[in-house]
Amino acid sequence: xxxxxxxxxxxxxxxxxxxxxxxxxxxxxxxxxxxxxxxxxxxxxxxxxxxxxxxxxxxxxxxxxxxxxxxxxxxxxxxxxxxxxxxxxxxxxxxxxxxxxxxxxxxxxxxxxxxxxxxxxxxxxxxxxxxxxxxxxxxxxxxxxxxxxxxxxxxxxxxxxxxxxxxxxxxxxxxxxxxxxxxxxxxxxxxxxxxxxxxxxxxxxxxxxxxxxxxxxxxxxxxxxxxxxxxxxxxxxxxxxxxxxxxxxxxxxxxxxxxxxxxx
Amino acid sequence: xxxxxxxxxxxxxxxxxxxxxxxxxxxxxxxxxxxxxxxxxxxxxxxxxxxxxxxxxxxxxxxxxxxxxxxxxxxxxxxxxxxxxxxxxxxxxxxxxxxxxxxxxxxxxxxxxxxxxxxxxxxxxxxxxxxxxxxxxxxxxxxxxxxxxxxxxxxxxxxxxxxxxxxxxxxxxxxxxxxxxxxxxxxxxxxxxxxxxxxxxxxxxxxxxxxxxxxxxxxxxxxxxxxxxxxxxxxxxxxxxxxxxxxxxxxxxxxxx
Ligand SMILES: Nc1ncnc2c1ncn2[C@@H]1O[C@H](COP(=O)(O)OP(=O)(O)OP(=O)(O)O)[C@@H](O)[C@H]1O
Ligand SMILES: [Mg+2]
Numbered sequence: 348x349x350x351x352x353x354x355x356x357x358x359x360x361x362x363x364x365x366x367x368x369x370x371x372x373x374x375x376x377x378x379x380x381x382x383x384x385x386x387x388x389x390x391x392x393x394x395x396x397x398x399x400x401x402x403x404x405x406x407x408x409x410x411x412x413x414x415x416x417x418x419x420x421x422x423x424x425x426x427x428x429x430x431x432x433x434x435x436x437x438x439x440x441x442x443x444x445x446x447x448x449x450x451x452x453x454x455x456x457x458x459x460x461x462x463x464x465x466x467x468x469x470x471x472x473x474x475x476x477x478x479x480x481x482x483x484x485x486x487x488x489x490x491x492x493x494x495x496x497x498x499x500x501x502x503x504x505x506x507x508x509x510x511x512x513x514x515x516x517x518x519x520x521x522x523x524x525x526x527x528x529x530x531x532x533x534x535x536x537x538x539x540x541x542x543x544x545x546x547x548x549x550x551x552x553x554x555x556x557x558x559x560x561x562x563x564x565x566x567x568x569x570x571x572x573x574x575x576x577x578x579x580x581x582x583x584x585x586x587x588x589x590x591x592x593x594x595x596x597x598x599x600x601x602x603x604x605x606x607x608x609x610x611x
Numbered sequence: 612x613x614x615x616x617x618x619x620x621x622x623x624x625x626x627x628x629x630x631x632x633x634x635x636x637x638x639x640x641x642x643x644x645x646x647x648x649x650x651x652x653x654x655x656x657x658x659x660x661x662x663x664x665x666x667x668x669x670x671x672x673x674x675x676x677x678x679x680x681x682x683x684x685x686x687x688x689x690x691x692x693x694x695x696x697x698x699x700x701x702x703x704x705x706x707x708x709x710x711x712x713x714x715x716x717x718x719x720x721x722x723x724x725x726x727x728x729x730x731x732x733x734x735x736x737x738x739x740x741x742x743x744x745x746x747x748x749x750x751x752x753x754x755x756x757x758x759x760x761x762x763x764x765x766x767x768x769x770x771x772x773x774x775x776x777x778x779x780x781x782x783x784x785x786x787x788x789x790x791x792x793x794x795x796x797x798x799x800x801x802x803x804x805x806x807x808x809x810x811x812x813x814x815x816x817x818x819x820x821x822x823x824x825x826x827x828x829x830x831x832x833x834x835x836x837x838x839x840x841x842x843x844x845x846x847x848x849x850x851x852x853x854x855x856x857x858x859x860x861x862x863x864x865x866x867x868x
Contacts, residue, residue: 529708610698
């Protein structure tokens with residue numbers, strides 16, 4: 348009898364669906380923190396340039412217990428959520444209007460696209476002139492920064508709704524209002540969410556920039572303040588809070604997305 | 612209720628501003644409880660014609676009208692070539708969409724939804740999203756959605772073309788069974804000649820450049836059981852006749868593509 352060799356076919360795309368245990372990411376972060384601590388303890392870099400994680404935590408605790416952090420955080424939260432909400436609501440509304448009306452599209456889209464690329468922070472001096480130096484200019488600049496990406500995503504979401512779905516709705520007797528509510532809105536929702544997530548990053552960036560330029564309180568102002576005093580531990584505590592803020596923001600949006608878009 | 616398509620002509624303007632005559636001099640009618648099938652090679656204007664009848668496209672000339680004894684607006688049910696189920700609605704919500712838009716009560720929607728979902732064999736999948744269904748199941752959900760409004764005219768654009776041969780054969784049988792129960796006036800588009808002869812009361816053969824009616828062939832076979840051995844020769848005679856009519860066009864279409 349002839350000898351046969353056996354070659355078992357292996358899944359060559361198995362790497363695409365590799366399972367990674369959850370603790371790996373925790374390990375990663377812990378590892379970095381340990382390394383960081385070690386570098387500081389061994390005095391490889393002076394503590395002024397890179398304070399040790401433990402030092403940051405200790406001084407950060409001081410910020411918390413004195414109530415200083417909370418005061419700054421509340422000022423920041425107020426601005427970012429106020430600005431984000433206003434920008435998102437206007438962005439979605441205007442995006443829907445531009446998406447539905449060919450007239451509005453023809454008139455306003457060129458204007459939108461010419462304002463969109465301006466780095467919004469460049470408008471801060473002008474906005475301060477308009478609104479004075481209270482909370483308004485900060486909220487306005489964040490709202491402006493959120494407005495454009497949300498608008499543009501909403502607009503393209505509406506434009507890209509599958510026309511055969513609209514046809515289907517119309518043939519089954521849907522009115523215009525129904526078509527908008529039951530077809531175009533849900534159809535555009537995933538794209539709208541992409542815009543909202545993009546805007547979250549912009550909002551944080553603008554928050555910090557605005558607070559550094561013109562604010563008494565706020566995480567951005569606090570970070571700048573301790574930078575000027577060369578107290579890097581408290582500076583880093585502020586940066587840490589910003590990172591947590593961004594993370595929470597994103598998680599919140601992800602949670603909302605899963606709630607609102609269960610069919611994906 | 613009778614549907615009349617009268618002197619319909621359709622010209623498209625393409626991206627280079629050239630006028631393309633897609634349909635010319637289309638005249639036919641669909642009688643009450645009649646199953647009419649449109650066949651023709653790719654690009655002869657079948658979908659265009661179906662869309663005009665469905666009120667999704669205006670004809671350049673001519674008109675489509677419903678003749679009926681009462682005054683109410685005709686109800687249409689369409690099964691689309693692209694299926695077009697709403698991804699964000701469950702099977703049940705998709706099937707009852709038309710009823711919802713007509714203001715049918717919740718209780719009646721639940722009953723009718725259940726009835727038609729059962730008719731197409733999707734019981735147990737009421738809560739599933741379209742993404743979770745196979746191709747054949749999606750198409751059956753699409754058919755249930757069209758049937759659920761109990762339309763005066765049912766329009767179907769190559770509903771089974773994306774399915775494999777076995778599923779298609781089964782679906783054709785199921786469609787006939789359902790049709791036999793509902794007796795809806797139907798306009799059905801296909802490029803599959805066997806399918807046309809299997810389903811139709813009358814076959815309308817379309818030809819290209821421009822799309823026009825080449826011949827209307829009544830299929831004089833009993834509606835159910837045309838695949839039986841005793842009808843084999845007649846079945847083939849009809850198929851050959853249609854094939855001869857569109858062969859030249861189909862070859863031309865292939866050369867262009
Ligand atoms: N929106 C449009 N703009 C320009 N030309 C069009 C448009 N829609 C269809 N046509 C043209 O009209 C002709 C008929 O198209 P139609 O989609 O009705 O063909 P069909 O018979 O359904 O083909 P198939 O079997 O491939 O689905 C084609 O030549 C097509 O290029
Ligand atoms: Mg077609």
